Amino acid sequence: MLAFTSIDTLIIRSTGLVVAMFSGLVASGPFMRKGLADIKLVFLGALPILLGGFLGSFAAVKLSQHLGETGDSIVRLTLGLLLAAIAVIFVLGGASTEYPQARTKSRLATKLKLRHMYWEETLQKPVKYNAKNVKIAVFLLFAVGVTGGFFGLGGGWAVVPVLNLVMSVPLKVSAATSGVLLAMGNSAAIWPYINIGALIGVVAAPWMLGQIIGGIVGAHILSSIKAAFVRKLLIFMLLLTSFKLFSRGLEGLFNISIPMI
């Protein structure tokens, strides 16, 4: 919505949080039932994401009161760059990101028993994994919470790289766990927006209901599609959105019109 409409950014960000949150909330059921989301990883990241999300949305509300339309353009530009950078990381990571193997054992992860396995439908076998880099991941999840709350994204798009690239959790488990985590994080991040009247129910409702249906369908599809396809789809969506955000940001900052966008 930030990329494709001219609605006030605070309203868009609150709508974005609700939309992302309800998709994650409704998908939590199927993800947990299928064993795709890892509840230990969820509770490891819950507090940093909740705290970060709350602080991020609080900062967004305060900053928008001071920066106005220039602030909106800066938000769009920064977010565009951020999404492009994540897409590049997934491209460079290649197929090794689908089922990563932790080469070294993490003492903290071993102590917390952060090892699990899930049933991989496409391979018809269980896939084992050991998490690593717990401390770095907790710090990054806090940063993701702040960013997600600030931009109204929920942060799921960044939780996947943290779990997958930093903690060596398989891509599908990362995607499912991030869905559950982002729903949790947004549940705190939404309140600053509600308290300044930036959540317009009739605007959020159609998006939210569509996302609920999409969340249920997506959760069922995720278990049966190949991890490589998930990665390619993620890269495509990240690049497309970042391109649009970047151009809208430039249009706003320099008062120019970029054709065909």
Next chain:
Amino acid sequence: MPIQKKPPIPISGVIYGEFIYWCTCISAIIVVFGTIKSFIEGSSDIPVEQLLDAVFAGQSADTIWASLPIGSTPNALTYLSLLNTGEAITVLGICLGVLSVGPAIFLSAAFMWRSKNKFFAITALFSGIFALVAPFVFFLT
């Protein structure tokens, strides 16, 4: 080739997922009801046509609310006093879904504790408390 067995699924996760799933479904029904009411109600403190026109014109939240009969920007408590309007019911439905996270975490934490995952049970407990306290922080400041 040996037959591979599916790994067991932690009950604490299933409990969390199911609780959230059904609360979300209930909140979605309330949201649908609220949205329909918004469009069919005659006069209201929050007229939906005027609200949508202002939103799509790109006005800020403060400007939008100031131009409506309600006159000032609502917060979570204001919505509770406006539950006769479709917009407030829609927001209530959304809030129900949001608030379901706290109890779901507590339920899951209890099962985590029983399955001897005490560290995660405690972190879950703190997360649940934060999720429930978050809505009230702004009434204190």
